[in-house]
Each structure stands twice: as C-alpha cells, then as structure tokens.
Amino acid sequence: MNVSSEATRSFWTLDTSLPNAPRLEQDEHCDVAVVGAGIAGVSIAYELALAGRKVVLVDRGPLLGGMTSRTTAHLAPICDDGLSALIDMRGEALARGFQESQQAAVDRIERHVATLEIDCDFRRLDGFLFPAAWMDEKEAARECNKEYAAAAKIGAEAEHGKGVPLKGHESAPILRYPDQATFHPLKYLRALLADFEKRGGKAFADSAATEIEEGDKVRLKCDGGSTVTASNAVFATNSPINTWVKIHSKMAPYRTYAMAFDIARGTLPDALYWDMDDPYYYVRLNPGPGKTDCLIAGGRDHKSGEADDGAARFVALEAWIRALVPDLGGERARWSGQVLETIDFCGFIGRSPGNGNVFIATGDSGQGMTHGALAGLLIRDLIVDGSNSWEAVYAPDRTPPAALAHYVNENLTTVKNLAGYLLPGEVKSADALEPGEGGILQDGLSKFAVCRDRDGKLHRHSASCTHLGCIVHWNSTEQCWDCPCHGSQFAPDGTVLNGPAIRPLG
Known part of the structure; x- marks a missing residue:
C-alpha cells in the first residue's frame, strides 16, 4: 500500500522514518513471493526466511507505508468485538483457538524483541x-x-x-x-526487515503487482515491467488484490x-x-x-x-x-x-480459496498488530509443514451460519452504492471547488470524481472504482478517494493507494 501520501501523519512517523528499499528492476525467482510490506507481510516474510525459504517482498509504496503506520499498536489478545460475541459467533472451541493464537502472536513479538535486542518500547x-x-x-x-x-x-x-x-x-x-x-510498531518492523535482508531476503518498494498469473508457479508482474516467479505467493495487502469477490464480500x-x-x-x-x-x-x-x-x-x-x-x-x-x-x-x-471488519470477528489468514499455493492475510478486525504477527506463524506453517493447529479459526473459505445476518447487512453497502448511479451528482461545477475539496460530478450519463488538490490543481477521473465499479467518495481529511464497498483508496490523480483495486481511476 501507499497511504503514506495521505494528508495526515501518524505519531509513529514523527520520530521514525520508513525504511529505504529499491524498486524492482529485474526478474526474480524465489520460493515465496510476499506482496504487501506492512506488519503481516513483513512478519510472514521474516518467519519464512527464518525457516530457510528464499523470499522476495514487494510493496506498491514504501515499505511499512500502509495502514501499519497508522495503527495505535495495542497488542491485545482479547477479541476486539468482545469475547462473548466471539463465542456466540464461533463457539467455545474456535474462540479458544482465537485467544490462544492471538496470545501466541504477542509472545512471538516479545521473543523477536528479545532475540534481536530491538529498542521499540515493548x-x-x-x-x-x-x-x-x-x-x-x-x-x-x-x-x-x-x-x-x-x-x-x-x-x-x-x-x-x-x-x-x-x-x-x-x-x-x-x-x-x-x-x-x-510497542512502537515502526521501530520493531524496521529491525525485522534489517534481519530479513541479512538472511538473504529481498525487499522492493514502489513496485505494484499489476498482473497475477496463478498455476504451479505464481508469476507477479510489477508496474516497472519486471516479474517475480515463485513456488508460493502470499497477498498481505490489507485487502487482497488476487481475488475479486470471495473474500471482499465477507468484510x-x-x-x-x-x-x-x-x-x-x-x-x-x-x-x-x-x-x-x-x-x-x-x-x-x-x-x-x-x-x-x-x-x-x-x-x-x-x-x-x-x-x-x-x-x-x-x-x-x-x-x-x-x-x-x-x-x-x-x-x-x-x-x-x-480497518477491515470481518463478518465473524476473525481475520482471513490461510490458503486463498481455490488455490493450493496462494495464501492471503486480511481482515484485521481492529487487531492488525496481533493478526499480522499471527499471519507470520500460520502461513509459515502452512507453507513449510502443510498445516497449523489454528487453521480452522482463520480459514478464508469459511462463512459461519451465525454470521449470515452480518454478511447480508455489510453487503447492503454495495447494493446501496451501486444504486447511487441513479442519483444526481454532488457538485454542479468542478470550477467551483476550492483547494482540498472534491465530489461527484454528473456529466450526461456519466459520473466523475472531481477534486482540487491543496496545491490548486484540478483532477477529473471516472467515479467508478476499478475493483468492482462502486462509486468512490471524497475523503477531505486524507485528501483521497475512498471506495465504501471494499476499501480501495485513490490519490487525487487517480493513483491506487490501497487495494483491492490494482488499476488507477479512469
């Protein structure tokens, strides 16, 4: 992700810079390609490197420049939605697995802090x-x-x-x-990245995966033209970019x-x-x-x-x-x-539905730090050993019957948004926009996302999100376009900041 270019800056970035990394400019071959360099992607890449795998990590923006840098970093194993709600939704056995796995994630962070002697206020x-x-x-x-x-x-x-x-x-x-x-998340993750590279891992920034070819090998073509070919691929992009509907309709x-x-x-x-x-x-x-x-x-x-x-x-x-x-x-x-709230309060971490060698980590449900560290343990085990004792808790292909009402309610957003194509625009003229303002303009039968950035430059793009066509909405606080359906975000010039969209606004 590349939400580092949004308007506000988190507390963590005031004293800690994002790590430098080169752009991918040559083809790479590896055991595992990890897409997304937030806490989930970095934890997964690091755990696999510790297990002896050859790993390539890529991100569309700077490393750690996504939602990880915008956390408040509570390392709390307690379910964000309440343990009583979790038990009602998943039952005692799976709720116990959730609690145990989240505690294991905190323990793992503590162990890395001690082993690498990381000064991160843990x-x-x-x-x-x-x-x-x-x-x-x-x-x-x-x-x-x-x-x-x-x-x-x-x-x-x-x-x-x-x-x-x-x-x-x-x-x-x-x-x-x-x-x-x-803890201080950026200080911790910078240390993991440094040790990851010492162990032979490769990390590339400003390298957006724009084409994905799945099969016995997974090929990721990045926007610079270079390709990463891997035996396994992991998408830890906040919202996964390798699947269109299967996961996104459940969060x-x-x-x-x-x-x-x-x-x-x-x-x-x-x-x-x-x-x-x-x-x-x-x-x-x-x-x-x-x-x-x-x-x-x-x-x-x-x-x-x-x-x-x-x-x-x-x-x-x-x-x-x-x-x-x-x-x-x-x-x-x-x-x-x-944050991405799932229909049953637990993240989706594991094999991407229908793919044996493609994995995802998404649906932080307000617990991104522990879900991210846990993803490192769970996906490492699935790739290295083929199984993990918490696999059923986070299985991406699940839809618990108790979550049906949540599923229907959350997907009404998409229905309501698509109905917005029948409504009039929000602004009558782009020329009337002041710096920092934006809105939807109706022009004939088409809708356009128009905004004037804080430097006074006017931008006009299609208002249709390039993921599934929902109408984007202006976020004046962060100076970006938000898609309410599945979480894509776009800069004023239409550039993708956050998936699942991979193409800019038209």
Whole structure:
C-alpha cells in the first residue's frame, strides 16, 4: 500500500522514518513471493526466511507505508468485538483457538524483541475495560459479568475491579485483563526487515503487482515491467488484490481516528484502556523524552466512504479524552486509518480459496498488530509443514451460519452504492471547488470524481472504482478517494493507494 501520501501523519512517523528499499528492476525467482510490506507481510516474510525459504517482498509504496503506520499498536489478545460475541459467533472451541493464537502472536513479538535486542518500547501491561459515558452502574456491571464469564469459558484471564484513573470512572465496575502489551510498531518492523535482508531476503518498494498469473508457479508482474516467479505467493495487502469477490464480500472497510497528546509522566498509569461503547474508544501511552510521555486516543469509527466529517470527529475525540484526562497537554499528531471488519470477528489468514499455493492475510478486525504477527506463524506453517493447529479459526473459505445476518447487512453497502448511479451528482461545477475539496460530478450519463488538490490543481477521473465499479467518495481529511464497498483508496490523480483495486481511476 501507499497511504503514506495521505494528508495526515501518524505519531509513529514523527520520530521514525520508513525504511529505504529499491524498486524492482529485474526478474526474480524465489520460493515465496510476499506482496504487501506492512506488519503481516513483513512478519510472514521474516518467519519464512527464518525457516530457510528464499523470499522476495514487494510493496506498491514504501515499505511499512500502509495502514501499519497508522495503527495505535495495542497488542491485545482479547477479541476486539468482545469475547462473548466471539463465542456466540464461533463457539467455545474456535474462540479458544482465537485467544490462544492471538496470545501466541504477542509472545512471538516479545521473543523477536528479545532475540534481536530491538529498542521499540515493548512492554507487558494491563488492559482495562471500563464503562461508556452513557452507561449506569447496573448496565456496566452486567457487561463486565458477561465478558468475565466469556473469558472464563475459554481460559482467558480476567479480573473484576472497581474504577480506573479516568475522571468520572474512579469507582465504576471494570474488568482487568493482565498480560497485554504494546510497542512502537515502526521501530520493531524496521529491525525485522534489517534481519530479513541479512538472511538473504529481498525487499522492493514502489513496485505494484499489476498482473497475477496463478498455476504451479505464481508469476507477479510489477508496474516497472519486471516479474517475480515463485513456488508460493502470499497477498498481505490489507485487502487482497488476487481475488475479486470471495473474500471482499465477507468484510467491510471502516475508518478510525487517532490523536496523540503530550502528558506529564505519572499522570496516568501505563496500561491499555478500552471503553464499552460501540464503536468503542481506546487509549494507551508511549514513553517520551524527559518527564513527558505521549497519550494516544482513538475511536469515532464509521464505514469508509459513508461520512466526510473527519474534522468534527477529531473535535469529538479530543473532547472525550480531555474530559477523562483534564491534565492532558498539547496535541502532537492526528491521523486516521482503515480497518477491515470481518463478518465473524476473525481475520482471513490461510490458503486463498481455490488455490493450493496462494495464501492471503486480511481482515484485521481492529487487531492488525496481533493478526499480522499471527499471519507470520500460520502461513509459515502452512507453507513449510502443510498445516497449523489454528487453521480452522482463520480459514478464508469459511462463512459461519451465525454470521449470515452480518454478511447480508455489510453487503447492503454495495447494493446501496451501486444504486447511487441513479442519483444526481454532488457538485454542479468542478470550477467551483476550492483547494482540498472534491465530489461527484454528473456529466450526461456519466459520473466523475472531481477534486482540487491543496496545491490548486484540478483532477477529473471516472467515479467508478476499478475493483468492482462502486462509486468512490471524497475523503477531505486524507485528501483521497475512498471506495465504501471494499476499501480501495485513490490519490487525487487517480493513483491506487490501497487495494483491492490494482488499476488507477479512469
């Protein structure tokens, strides 16, 4: 991916640059080709290199320049949608497998940090689930009891408690989840990439896979004309670019927002904090220089392409966290990212449906860091050994019966979007657009995505996403076009920033 060119910058990029890598300018032959250099792709490539495989890693943009750089990096094995919901959806056995595998992912990150002596602020800490602002004590206690019982069923450790050090919640019913973790994702992944290359792995940036030929060997032709030929291929591109519908109809893109603030050390205990709202808010700390740390808060999620009010969401997010932490300092950064929510709360990691030597890792469901590290373990085992004990939890070809309602509801977005071809445009004239503005223009029977970038240049392209033809929508916060159906993103000039689309806007 190449969302590094979007308008906002995450906190992580303020002190850590993205690694340099050459463009693919010659043909390569290898055991495994990995497409996508975020935490999933890098973890997969690294684990396979440790297993002795010859690996080539390619990305359409800079390495680590995709959604991984826009995370808030909670290393939490607890299901993002709640353990009770996970058990209801998948049953106790598979829910237990999910919990065990997510914990194994955190353990694996910790092991790499220790082995490579990575200075990335990795640390174990508690996670706290506390009431949403609208909940009374009875409702909060009921939610705590439900999640505590779910944790007990699958062997996840949780403890009842009273209060967290957030204003208004000092005596509220809460749950404490011990043995969570967090880190600086870019510092960690830069170290993995460095060791990957020391072990003979090859990594190429600014090399978009534009043609994919599957068979006994997988051939990936990149936009520079060079080809990677591999015995196995892995697509870890946030949203997979090698399949058109099979996976994309089982997950939906959501935009989430984050802000970083200075905070005096000791103001708030170092922990992970999540409220019980839906969508929920989340908070963590990151060590800073001297006596000042950084507090990172996130939330205000919405379906991608269905709202263009990022500025208002940042205002609401800041108001929420300042109400809880009145002594919060000045703002350091604000950014947004996109997550892919699956219909049953678990990622799709494993063999791509219908392909024996093609694998995918997608559907982070708000847990991109642990899903990414887990993908390294699971896909390594599938390629090297042919199986993995958690394979059924994440099998890409699954559609659990309990998820049918979610499946239908999420796919109504596509139906509603395609009906938009019958509606009038959003702007009457492209000439009236101010710098930073964009919208859909009706011209005869055709719809065009028109925008004026912040330098004042006017751009006009077809409004049809090149993946499956949905109408894109302008994202004024990130200065890009979002497809609400399956998560593709395009720059003002039509260039693909995020898949599953692989061709620019027409």
